[in-house]
Amino acid sequence: MLQPAQRRGLGDEAADRIREEIFAGRFPPGGALREVELAASLEVSRGSVRDGLAILEREGLVQSVWHKGTRVIELTESDIREVYAVRAALDRLAATTAARHAAPEHLAELDRLVRAMAAGREGPAHGLLALDIEFHERIYQAAGNRRLLEAWHAVRSQVYLFQSHRIRLRDEEYRDRLAEEHGELAALIRERDTARLAETAEEHVHSARRALLAGLAGNNAGE
Numbered sequence: 001m002l003q004p005a006q007r008r009g010l011g012d013e014a015a016d017r018i019r020e021e022i023f024a025g026r027f028p029p030g031g032a033l034r035e036v037e038l039a040a041s042l043e044v045s046r047g048s049v050r051d052g053l054a055i056l057e058r059e060g061l062v063q064s065v066w067h068k069g070t071r072v073i074e075l076t077e078s079d080i081r082e083v084y085a086v087r088a089a090l091d092r093l094a095a096t097t098a099a100r101h102a103a104p105e106h107l108a109e110l111d112r113l114v115r116a117m118a119a120g121r122e123g124p125a126h127g128l129l130a131l132d133i134e135f136h137e138r139i140y141q142a143a144g145n146r147r148l149l150e151a152w153h154a155v156r157s158q159v160y161l162f163q164s165h166r167i168r169l170r171d172e173e174y175r176d177r178l179a180e181e182h183g184e185l186a187a188l189i190r191e192r193d194t195a196r197l198a199e200t201a202e203e204h205v206h207s208a209r210r211a212l213l214a215g216l217a218g219n220n221a222g223e
Contacts, residue, residue: 011051014042018052019157022061022072023164024126029075033062059157073158075165077213083158084209088202090152091136095185095201096194097143106142110135110186118179125167128178133160135182139189162212169215181207 018038021027038049053070056062064070073079098106113135120127133156140149167174181204188197 010044011048011055014038014044014048014052015055016052017042018049019056019059019061022056023160025164025168027072029072029165031072033070033072035070056157060155061157061161073161075162075216077216080162080209080212080216083155083162084205084212086155087159088205090148090155091139091201091205092198094136094140094143094145094148094152095189095197097145097148098139099189099192099194099197101144102142102189106138107186107190109138110142110182110189113138114179114183114186117182121175121179125171125174126164128175129160129163129167132163132178132182135185139185142189163208166208166212166215169219170211173211177207 018027018033027033033053035046035049035053039046042049053062053064057064057070060073062070062072113131117128117131117135120131136152137156140152143149184200185197185204188200
């Protein structure tokens with residue numbers, strides 16, 4: 001059951017609530033999103049729901065088709081490869097740029113997030129994923145390139161969705177590698193080792209893609 005919106009009539013509030021449900025898997029890939037039902041659950045107008053769905057469509061989380069309504073995006077191999085390819089290129093540039101421009105407070109924040117990942121290894125998966133996404137957000141902020149940050153924001157919600165499915169399919173593998181991989185990225189940024197950092201940042205993304213695709217293949221084989 002969706003929690004009622006706290007600010008009636010606001011599309012961004014509706015988008016926040018629906019996005020949370022998508023990330024949690026309660027609206028599965030390919031699932032229909034019906035305005036009437038959403039408006040009733042959120043206790044807002046259909047117009048507000050429509051505005052919220054438009055926000056989520058711009059984020060790439062949902063697709064609207066004329067006469068067919070709005071659905072959560074599918075997790076196809078093609079979509080996964082496209083999103084992770086874009087992310088790999090962006091992360092490589094963000095990490096190497098951050099290595100040149102990061103201030104001490106940026107580095108301290110990355111270290112704090114790595115410690116939180118290690119300390120929360122046995123905690124809720126959604127909390128670990130939030131730390132994961134925040135870590136990369138901090139790298140983009142440290143890079144100091146506004147357009148690069150905007151490019152990351154354009155795919156961030158899709159990355160979150162795909163990573164949430166990766167965790168559901170291969171939870172233990174994600175937990176085992178989270179702090180170590182991000183700790184390595186933080187150390188290389190601190191050392192300003194842009195050559196190794198470029199390769200490591202890309203491989204970090206490609207390993208996530210491989211894990212998701214392997215999890216999906218294993219899940220499909222077991223059906």
